[in-house]
Amino acid sequence: MAVDPERYRATLDQLFRRRRFGLRPGLEIERALLDGLGNPQRNYPAVHVTGSKGKGSVAMMTAAILSAHGLRTGLFTSPHLASYRERIRRDGRTIGPAAVVDGIDRIERLARTLEEEGRIDRNPTFFEVTTALALDWFARQEVDAAVVEVGIGGRLDATNVLDARVGVITTIELEHTDLLGPTLGAIAEEKSGILHSGMRAVLGDLPPEAAEVVRRVTDRLGGGIPWRLGREVVVGDRELSEEGQSFSLTLPGLTLPRLEIPLLGRFQVGNAALAVAAAARFLDMTGTALVPAAVAASLARVRWPGRLDRIARRPELFYDVAHTPESARAVAESLGEIAPLADRSASAILFGCLRGKDVDRILDALAPLADTLVVVRVRSGRGLPGSELRVAAAGRFPRIVEAPDAATGLKLARAATGPDGITLATGSDYLIGELLRARDAPDEPDLSDPGTETAPPPRAAAPRPRGTGG
Secondary structure (H helix, E strand, O other), X not given: OOOOHHHHHHHHHHHHHHHHHOOOOOOHHHHHHHHHOOOHHHHOOEEEEEOOOOHHXXXXXXXXXXXXXXXXXXXXXXXXXXXXXXXXXXXXXXXXXXXXXXXXXXXXXXXXXXXXXXXXXXXXXXXXXXXXXXXXXXXXXXXXXXXXXXXXXXXXXXXOOXXXXXXXXXXXXXXXXXXXXXXXXXXXXXXXXXXXXXXXXXXXXXXXXXXXXHHHHHHHHOOOOOEEEOOOEEEEEEEXXXXXXXXXXXXXXXXXXXXXXXXXXXXXXXXXXXXXXXXXXXXXXXXXXXXXXXXXXXXXXXXXXXXXXXXXXXXXXXXXXXXXXXXXXHHHHHHHHHOOOOOXXXXXXXXXXXXXXXXXXXXXXHHHHOOEEEEOOOOOOOEOOHHHHHHHHOOOOOEEEEOOOHXXXXXXXHHOOOOOOEEEEEOOHHHHHXXXXXXXXXXXXXXXXXXXXXXOOOOOOOOOOOOOOO
């Protein structure tokens, strides 16, 4: 069913207005919404994915594998880049504009009723509404399975309401310490909160402090021995190609001799291995055998924009959403593999990030890649001004240029890139989203937000006129 583009835009304007109020960890509001919707999340089993990085890639590939096995599969990821509808998919296809409008309208009406009845004491946040929209849409689509990526953390994340058969923890690093705790152990405790009695666990390569916390949790809950990357899930025979990479994979009782993914970066092989393991455990719990040919075919077709995404050649241009020191280092190491002969003096980086990020360590990781840095303030109230980025970059790059916007910044970076160099755009989902949206989805409302304030969300009220910005 078609929907008026202005109504779609107005609906998202209203929804994006909620982003200024930040995050509200806790499950009470989400549970109330889902209860009002008839608890759609109980209609299908799920794979629940958390981690400090890589969780979106793992979720996407897990869903692709399940779809290839004939399961109608929902996928919920965040954030989006070019279009809000990227967050919610079924068998690779995004939710339609009409379903977004109808679903959000239904949830907003429900929220007003719940507050009038005293069942909630505030309006739902952006992420709570989006989670409810996804889980409800999956039920309306009659999915056989859902793969759901956590927003932040796990234990108190709005997604932690699922009938999940498998829980995946990809990595654990120091991140969001104000919400998740100051140590790796504390963060591991929060992320392992997605694991519940009877679930099967799939774990990435975790630091010892975090691994010990997760081990205690899995021992207490049962569900058998977790499958761990490097132990029960073993990658071998990795080879790079012009278009991606291949590898072999050994799981308990099964060896897959050659899998290919059209994704760049060493880290994506580990993500693919975790995805295959998660799909295998899920299929086993639901009485379906893993089919190696289906695994291979699904992985060979995956696409994941903005993750070491090669946009152009001669000279090479890559987009990556890396916004932590660890992810920046992973990108730098992977580019060293992909383009080992790239000339640093002929290379350029376009960089923008949000306030609160560890800019010094991110730039330390990126500095060996290029002599030229073009800085830009990303389109968000939380964007770090270009003038502050220039100060942070001083001494790390011989040439630093400030651009007024991402499009101009990309032109400057490309102009500074010689035939033997590379261009990398990185530092923020917002930066990559702006670049991809301009190319692929110019009519979509953008990803920018008005910043985060400390005030609580407004109390649910009568509908405001549509079309107001936010």
